[in-house]
Ligand SMILES: Nc1ncnc2c1ncn2[C@@H]1O[C@H](COP(=O)(O)OP(=O)(O)OP(=O)(O)O)[C@@H](O)[C@H]1O
């Protein structure tokens with residue numbers, strides 16, 4: 356028997372929800388703009404329509420999807436799918452069982468199944484599902500969730516459980532353009548990856564659907580094809596140094612324009628300096644450690660900064676929770692493994708963090724990063740000691756980034772940053788930075804502020820952050836009123852503020868080298 360199932364591109368799958376359309380918007384016109392923009396598959400989801408108006412709407416919808424040669428899937432209703440000769444049906448766990456759907460619609464139609472755990476995934480695959488919708492990944496306003504969201508890790512567990520089965524997968528639930536890069540790259544391994552993302556509110560509520568879908572499709576395609584190659588890269592391509600500096604200069608004022616909240620759970624030596632550095636850049640700090648605060652803040656957060664400088668069991672638990680909650684909401688999580696290998700307790704705590712949390716950026720000094728990478732870093736308490744060759748530093752950041760699927764920054768006289776593929780050396784900074792406490796912690800804060808506004812290329816966010824802070828340190832050290840560490844410390848905040856308001860001077864001051 357030959358099978359004529361439509362070929363489907365799952366990369367940008369629109370699931371409709373008409374109640375989310377901007378006021379005064381016509382559904383069919385909105386849909387057409389989405390298709391022009393690059394939506395690759397459409398599911399018509401109507402929970403409250405009677406059969407006849409549902410069929411009528413499905414006919415009109417199909418006339419438009421046909422015009423763009425995009426398959427139309429009907430949610431739940433096999434009868435409606437048959438009535439309009441749709442490409443297939445999508446069923447949830449409480450809908451008609453897959454075997455019965457297959458019986459009614461035949462072998463030439465697509466059947467998609469929603470799955471929330473490994474068992475549901477296995478059952479759907481064994482029963483012949485054509486694709487799986489894995490979710491909910493994050494909290495979503497379009498559905499009252501009865502189960503805890505899966506998070507990226509939960510998606511990866513399901514993907515791994517069906518490895519080798521050759522069934523396409525999309526993730527669904529709370530997905531937007533900002534959290535898609537993290538979702539696709541972090542849920543992928545060398546053997547499994549998502550084929551696309553199913554999106555509801557971000558697309559349905561867009562006021563410029565064509566442009567929005569164009570941008571969204573570009574992000575998805577970039578990340579899906581990267582994850583197929585199984586190399587973790589967070590964003591852009593290698594650019595020449597001038598293009599990179601242009602990007603940094605464009606990024607700096609975005610922090611003040613957007614004023615994102617940057618939640619810190621940091622050590623008690625640097626709380627005040629970190630909050631002031633955040634304000635100097637135009638972001639909003641909140642230094643909150645109570646677990647009950649963590650979940651509420653994760654809803655509205657721009658980025659989460661976690662710093663294990665003054666280790667404490669209660670705070671460690673709150674930090675793990677904060678990392679997980681922020682990842683569920685799609686926010687970047689920046690980790691400073693202060694003194695990560697300096698004592699047995701710190702070794703245990705840092706390895707717990709790396710096991711239980713998904714970090715977007717790990718930023719430490721050379722003792723911490725070389726230590727975590729297994730390349731012999733040495734620390735005395737929170738300070739790094741000893742020296743290293745550039746090739747070892749570059750290998751350490753690259754290997755650690757690949758291992759944890761994130762960006763890694765290692766500070767020192769020269770800073771090294773990698774996303775697992777690209778490696779960049781940064782030469783700005785002043786030796787007075789090593790004479791004040793918490794300059795490394797401040798660097799992590801600054802990475803948090805930049806990551807809150809650059810959510811697709813965290814290598815760029817990290818390079819921009821360290822370069823900006825280090826140029827501010829040079830400007831502060833060169834001021835005639837700066838006499839030593841005390842005056843330098845307050846001048847540093849002033850210079851960060853000045854640079855944030857006049858970033859153009861970064862152009863001549865930046866010293867950036869590509870190593871890879
Ligand atoms: N000798 C130096 N010359 C220039 N810049 C430096 C020098 N040492 C450190 N820096 C800069 O200072 C910042 C902090 O780096 P460092 O490696 O000292 O952090 P750290 O040891 O984690 O600091 P802390 O533990 O006090 O927070 C980085 O931005 C780095 O580029």
Ligand SMILES: Cc1ncsc1CCO
Nearest residue numbers: 622624664665693737793
């Ligand atoms: C001095 C110190 N001790 C624990 S954290 C910290 C701040 C710099 O990391």
